[in-house]
Amino acid sequence: MPDIVIHVVASALYAALALHFWNTRWRRRADAAAAGLQGWERMAILAPLALHALLLYQILVAPATPRFGFAFALSATLWLVVSIYWLESLFVNLEGVLPVALSLAALCSLLTVWFPGLPREATSFDFRLHLLLSIFATGVLTVALLHALLMAVADRLLHGAGSRMGTPASGGLLAGPLARLPPLLTLERLLFRLIEISFILLTLTLATGLNLSEALFGRALRFNHETVFALIAWAAFAILLVGRHAYGWRGRTALRWTLAGFMFVILANIGSTFVLEVILGRT
Numbered sequence: 666m667p668d669i670v671i672h673v674v675a676s677a678l679y680a681a682l683a684l685h686f687w688n689t690r691w692r693r694r695a696d697a698a699a700a701g702l703q704g705w706e707r708m709a710i711l712a713p714l715a716l717h718a719l720l721l722y723q724i725l726v727a728p729a730t731p732r733f734g735f736a737f738a739l740s741a742t743l744w745l746v747v748s749i750y751w752l753e754s755l756f757v758n759l760e761g762v763l764p765v766a767l768s769l770a771a772l773c774s775l776l777t778v779w780f781p782g783l784p785r786e787a788t789s790f791d792f793r794l795h796l797l798l799s800i801f802a803t804g805v806l807t808v809a810l811l812h813a814l815l816m817a818v819a820d821r822l823l824h825g826a827g828s829r830m831g832t833p834a835s836g837g838l839l840a841g842p843l844a845r846l847p848p849l850l851t852l853e854r855l856l857f858r859l860i861e862i863s864f865i866l867l868t869l870t871l872a873t874g875l876n877l878s879e880a881l882f883g884r885a886l887r888f889n890h891e892t893v894f895a896l897i898a899w900a901a902f903a904i905l906l907v908g909r910h911a912y913g914w915r916g917r918t919a920l921r922w923t924l925a926g927f928m929f930v931i932l933a934n935i936g937s938t939f940v941l942e943v944i945l946g947r948t
Contacts, residue, residue, distance in 0.1 A: 675717045679771035686760060691761070713770070725741075731793075736779070736780035740773045745800065789880075802863050809860050812856045867902065867930070894932040
């Protein structure tokens with residue numbers, strides 16, 4: 666099967682599932698929507714995930730000289746996001762986020778058709794390990810950011826509805842898939858667990874990057890934009906975790922630090938290749 670066909674089929678399946686979850690989780694009333702993923706829905710999501718994984722393998726692993734760019738980074742990140750939500754759905758009810766995640770995956774799985782990336786002469790195991798760690802860190806952080814935004818929306822709706830009714834905030838005031846969200850404290854624990862995992866992955870990404878830089882350029886720490894943005898992102902999440910454990914940071918404070926750290930991760934991992942490919946037009 667030609668690669669373009671796999672791209673189109675994977676994207677179409679993602680889009681169809683996104684529309685399905687939008688119709689069944691958001692447009693219907695809460696009592697009409699299914700509680701949790703049904704068995705056939707869980708299996709259906711695996712189909713585009715498998716095709717998407719095949720495409721990523723053919724870009725990064727199979728060629729002797731892989732190509733890498735912002736489109737591949739986004740595509741791999743969204744594959745990981747959907748995979749993480751699929752795994753999370755085994756334990757918590759978060760299907761309300763699936764329309765967003767699947768829609769983005771539908772778009773990003775097609776990007777590598779138009780933006781195939783730049784050839785990378787460095788094909789060593791260290792390079793591919795560094796690249797995979799970077800993608801995993803970005804993917805986990807994307808899920809953490811979506812969790813933080815979801816918590817912020819739910820918290821605002823709860824407090825807004827509670828103040829209008831003159832009653833304390835209650836989960837019963839939420840509608841649709843938000844009505845079946847786990848308690849906010851459970852989501853908060855899950856959020857910081859994701860941030861802790863992503864911080865470990867960021868640390869490993871920096872460590873392998875320093876080792877790779879030493880091997881390629883004879884200098885471990887090169888102060889280019891990628892290194893600076895990566896160090897700022899690492900510091901932002903380090904501060905957030907220290908603030909969480911030492912001062913009990915949560916809510917909007919956690920959201921702001923998560924958003925700031927995420928933006929610097931994107932600038933470090935995706936921004937530079939976007940400039941080279943799209944703005945400067947290098948191939």
